[in-house]
Amino acid sequence: MNRTPGSQETQRLSKVLAQAGVASRRAADRLIQEGRVTVNGKVAVLGQKVTPGIDDIRVDNKPVTQNQKRVYIMLHKPQGYLSTCQDPFGRPIVLSLIPEVKERVFPVGRLDFDSEGLLLLTNDGHLAYLLTHPKHEVIKEYVVEVSGKRNNRKIKELLSGIIIDGKKVYVDYAKFLDSSDGSVRLLIGVHEGQKHLVKRLCKAVGYEVKRLIRTRIGPLALFGLEKGKWRHLTRKEVQALYKAARG
Incomplete structure (x- = not known):
């Protein structure tokens, strides 16, 4: 395609896909790795830079459009x-x-x-x-039902940091809620984003997760919204x- 020198700056393809609402940056990288993204008819590669509005960018052969309404x-x-x-x-x-x-x-x-x-x-x-x-430290809050008994030592272990994938991970806060029928409920806040993180943290201190509910993301809380709505x-x-x- 013809370009006008200096008309627009190039950007990372994954960032452009995210801005267009195709996927998050990480998910966009996966789409690129899977060979589902093309630029000007050629299969894209990780780290590739493009010029929005000039390059023909497609995902699964569908054109990627910019400036759509934010939802x-x-x-x-x-x-x-x-x-x-x-x-x-x-x-x-x-x-x-x-x-x-x-x-x-x-x-x-x-x-x-x-x-x-x-x-x-x-x-x-x-x-x-x-x-x-994680660098933006937006806390996600979870109510976690686990098997076992209340043990304040386990809370201290969570607050002291747990090694996950070779890295020490800290919860932002953790405390017990009510308990019944052989189960214990905890309130846990974390800003790290590893896969299955809360379950792995609980397992590391000897708790098996029976139910996990995310109740908050930063200032946004799950109140008054029925399940599935x-x-x-x-x-x-x-x-x-x-x-x-x-x-």
């Missing part, structure tokens, strides 16, 4: 749904819970198949990056998320 959705995810945009095995995905939404959106971070609670979906790649990158965020809520991520 911010809060979903109360039930158990039994994948936090992905598609699944090759045909398992239920969270997008099937928002059929009324016509814009292309993607989940911000993930909740495991058997986990439930607050999940954000958006086509704002920049906000998704701010909320999920969703709503658009208000402008103030979006602004509060940006403020929390930027400190």
